[in-house]
Amino acid sequence: PGVxxxxxxxxxxxxxxxxxxxxxxxxxxxxxxxGDVNADGTLTATSGAANLTLNGKYAxxxxxxxxxxxxxLTISNSNGVSINSPGVxxxxxxxxxxxxxxxxxxxTLISNATSTGSIGPLTTGDITGNVTIQRRHVAASTGxxxxxxxxxxxxxxxxxxxxxxx
Numbered sequence: 001p002g003v004x005x006x007x008x009x010x011x012x013x014x015x016x017x018x019x020x021x022x023x024x025x026x027x028x029x030x031x032x033x034x035g036d037v038n039a040d041g042t043l044t045a046t047s048g049a050a051n052l053t054l055n056g057k058y059a060x061x062x063x064x065x066x067x068x069x070x071x072x073l074t075i076s077n078s079n080g081v082s083i084n085s086p087g088v089x090x091x092x093x094x095x096x097x098x099x100x101x102x103x104x105x106x107x108t109l110i111s112n113a114t115s116t117g118s119i120g121p122l123t124t125g126d127i128t129g130n131v132t133i134q135r136r137h138v139a140a141s142t143g144x145x146x147x148x149x150x151x152x153x154x155x156x157x158x159x160x161x162x163x164x165x166x
Contacts, residue, residue: 094119096120
C-alpha cells in the first residue's frame with residue numbers, strides 16, 4: 001500500500017515521484033518542481049488556487065502511468081516541458097512563461113460547472129501538439145445551442161468536418 005500525502009502548505013521540490021498506490025493531494029497550495037513529476041500514483045490538485053509550476057534548468061517531463069489533475073499549470077523552463085503521462089487535465093489557466101510545452105496530444109482543458117481550463121497569452125513561450133478543449137454547456141430548453149468559433153479568424157465552416165452543423 002502507498003502513502004497518502006495531503007499538502008498543508010506550498011511545496012517546493014527538485015522532482016516528485018508518486019509511487020503506485022500512493023497519492024499526493026495538493027489542496028489549495030502551490031507545487032513547484034525544478035525536476036520531473038512522475039505520477040505512477042495519484043496526483044490531484046482539483047480545488048481552489050492550487051497550481052503546478054515547472055521551473056527547472058533542464059528539460060522536464062510530466063510522466064508516469066496515471067492521469068495528472070491540476071488546477072493551473074505554469075511552465076517557466078526555457079528548455080521546455082513534455083507531457084509523457086497518460087495525460088494532464090487542467091481546470092484553470094495553462095501559462096507558458098518561457099520554453100515550449102510539448103503536449104504529445106495529452107493535454108485536456110477541463111470545463112465544468114465551477115471552472116473552465118484555458119491557455120494564457122503566449123508571449124514568450126509556445127505549445128506544440130494537440131490540446132483537447134472541453135466546453136460545458138447547460139442544456140437548453142429548445143434542444144439546441146448557439147456556438148461560436150473559439151479562435152480568431154475562424155468561422156463555423158471550420159467546424160464542418162468535426163461535427164454536424166446546421
